[in-house]
Amino acid sequence: MGYTAAPLEKLIEQFSQFPGIGRKGATRMAYQVLSMSDADAAALAEAIQNAHTRLHRCRVCQNYTEAELCPICSSAKRDRSTICVVETPRDVQAFERTREYHGLYHVLHGLISPMDGIGAEQLSVKELLARLGSGEVKEVIMAMNPTVEGEATAMYLAKLIKPLGIKTTRLAYGLPVGGSLEYTDETTLYRALSGRDEL
Structure with a gap:
């Protein structure tokens, strides 16, 4: 493996912690960040920081919110x-x-x-x-x-x-819209059959 500057390696490591992001994807993301202007990179860093510090769990439903109650819980x-x-x-x-x-x-x-x-x-x-x-x-x-x-x-x-x-x-489990019976697994077919509604 070739030489990678330490700050870049650190950035790649951080991105590769995301679910579904491998080393290759993390490397692409890191280079994308490097190609940003200073202002865009600062805006990205600020967005991450704000999400982390300003969002917390709603007191009632546990969804993320800035206020004490989320907009759904506070809606009449x-x-x-x-x-x-x-x-x-x-x-x-x-x-x-x-x-x-x-x-x-x-x-x-x-x-x-x-x-x-x-x-x-x-x-x-x-x-x-x-x-x-x-x-x-x-x-x-x-x-x-x-x-x-x-x-x-x-x-x-x-x-x-x-x-x-x-x-x-x-929730009812069954066939996806546009799905094909031929390729549907047995459990899904059974659930679709047992959860059937009258037409």
Whole structure:
């Protein structure tokens, strides 16, 4: 391997910590930063610094926000009887893009994964349960990815929530729009069949 100047190597190391970014991609990103003007590089550094220092978790839903409450929790237009539980803040963005969901959210910041040493106590589970005591919430939607960890987390939360008399639902799993039956795996086909609706 050829010589790389220390500051450049440090930059490559930092970029390669991002998920899905290998050494090659990190090197490309580092050289892109070097090709920026001083003003653009300073703006990038400032944006990173601001995101890190000014954003924190919403007191209620645990999504990232600048204020004490995020815009969704503080909105009078949201349906307060429904909470959609998601793994990450990125999932909130995905639901908001549909413009079809008008309830509130709760961000767990991870999933239960004993293999990775992640238990319920490392997620924002107690904050979720604290929200359910008022009697205002009528339904909690489990909106985790259909993985082993997602299923385990949904089942764990459902066991805690059901005794409170609150309806617990999960997202329907099935065929993607534009998908082909021929290439669909058995589990997805089974779920699509069992979750069928009347036309």
